[in-house]
Amino acid sequence: MLTTLQILSPLNDKQKEAVHYTEGPVLVLAGAGSGKTRCIVHRIAYLISCKKVNPQNILAVTFTNKAANEMKERLKNSFNISTYSLWIGTFHSMCARILRAESDSYSKIPFSSNFTIFDANDQNRIMKNVIKKMNISDTNFPPKKVLNIISLQKNNLVNYKNFSPNDSSYYSKIIGQIFENYQKYLLENNGLDFDDLLAYTVWVFEKFPEILKKYQEKFKYLLIDEYQDTNFAQYQMTYLLAKSHKNICVVGDDDQSIYGWRGADIRNILSFENDYKTTKIVRMTQNYRSPELVLSAANELIANNESRHKKELWTAKGKGKKIQLYEVPNGKYEAIFISKKIRELINSGKADYKEITIFYRTNAQSREFETQFLKDRINYQIVGGVNFYQRKEIKDILAYLRILANPSDNESLLRIINFPKRGIGKVAQSKLLDFASHKKIHLYSALQKIDKTSKFSNSALKKMKSFYSILKKFSVKSKSEPINKLVKEIVAELNLLDFYKNEELIKGETRADNIKEFIASTEDFAENFFEEFSTEPKLSEYLQNISLITDIDRTDKGDNVVSLMTMHNAKGLEFPYVFIVGAEDGLIPHTNSMDSVSEIEEERRLLYVAMTRTIKELTMSYANSRRFFNSYISNFPSRFLDEINDKHFEKFILTSEFNKQYSGDLYKSQKRKTDWKTAHNKFKVGQRISHSKFGQGMILSIRGNGDDAKLTISFNNGELKKIISSFVKSL
């Protein structure tokens, strides 16, 4: 146990205040690099060591599982605190845990504790089927768009029963019906999507006061990190938990709110003091991370936002180097020259791979860097992007595991009923589906119950029986054997490694490698689990942990590599050498996020977040031309660059040098005719319009500027069309 002095002395006055003030509501407005994480860790240590608070009475919510793990490590290593009974995790993981704990004790909760968590891929598949079954066209109701709408509803605690859009259009009515069918399908599968984890937890708290009371009493001290990125469901959840004791400490920075599009509401942090009358506010404005030139550039940029708490970060660090700003001819050359710069940093001994990072706005931008880095032998790693656990070969194995844990999970069963190929094709599958729905049972038990009286051919019957017996065998093993052993046996029994070796050479090989890595990861998991709980993890323990793990959480291997990631994934991280690429109008701010002030402001915050990750040197670049599918587009430098005084930059133009090397092809692109300063859209998303031929409708999205803008419109007759803006009149 450490003394109060030992915990507080490394902190500055503001940080001390935030740690010290443990009773009642506290709002910590912590600017970028001001020691936010440190503050939370020390506060937890202070509560446990000095205030003698039982660790099981503390709940700390972080934005990623990675952040949670880092906090646990720091508590263990720096303060010798056991994190065994401490709840530290994301909202989603905490909700999953609560729902698994409570759902079996209450028959009114419409799912049971072994529920499957469906990820974005599953959601897509499911939504496609729902729409198909309803006999509506998926061009009028694109699954992803519909899912997006439903997601926002759920985050605002709207379910299909109380879904009542303010317009009574055909479009909205159908959305309501899709919502209902989708949700019912999830529950039939005993499955939840990400948003359900939040929404059902709030629902449970409100519906069963005794459950709420239990958690209110358990979590006497709440800490919420990144509060600026909470949505209404998360807001309501914390409000309910804090209601009785009000020992709630939220930490955040309105300037770093970058998830508005996901339902996050910046007002949650801006109006915290109104929600809790006796709020103690701590403002932390000293930045310990960035050199002065970088910080003041970021300050200047963010000062252009209207809706924010006014504040200016300062640093005691030296001036540092100017931001290097490069104009390059195109995306390919951007990668070539950055690769060169990185090579120089490494060879000169100035930096190690792991001290360098590249931030971009869209995942697609990573490709050019990957190819170039492979050529130049620069070790790199993509953080985020296509999730390891979402790869086909991994999801197939996971589907086996899921069906064993949750026999109602038809979705997973259908995924593997004919994988690897065992001769159960479309026809047999649809017969099985009919049989199951007729008997009102799920597919797994349908497999068990089919017999000669049902209309299956003898051979189909035999194949399905044998599939059932395989599952049955695994199922028995899953109850006694640890997860790592089970996975190994499944892979062996299905002969997956050989299967992939026979596939196309490169693809098959990486797939086989991924499976091996997956097996290794289950072994790691089992080992860690045993260390912590002194017992071997079974299937259910594994699935509960794995379903919410994302790639960002997995990157802790400490490899010495350059990190590539989106600006969104950069949140909470820091690197000595930062490269921000694609600083262009159209990328940041993104074309799809530039038709309202609030969208532009969020884009500005995103760039602000990216810039303030810098510990030593910041380099930015923009390209004149960029590959877009199979054509080229020309972008202007980001308007945000104009908002920063030139004295912060050292500018380079690489165009002329480049023209000599690469003439021809790459320069066929035409310059965009409109200047962003004058370009504007007369239409807004959500606006109602009319068209001479198709009648009235509502704008769902806008692409491009001015009269050339392409509008996606849902017309009242149910059709979805893409129309050039000049053919449309506002109502």
Add this chain to the structure above:
DNA sequence: CATCTGCTGGTTTTT
């Protein structure tokens, strides 16, 4: 019933 092929459409950001 499985496999092959040619077409389409998708790129904003993610727990």
Add this chain to the structure above:
DNA sequence: CCAGCAGATG
């Protein structure tokens, strides 16, 4: 440019 998918073929 590429993955995923519908429809034709063996």
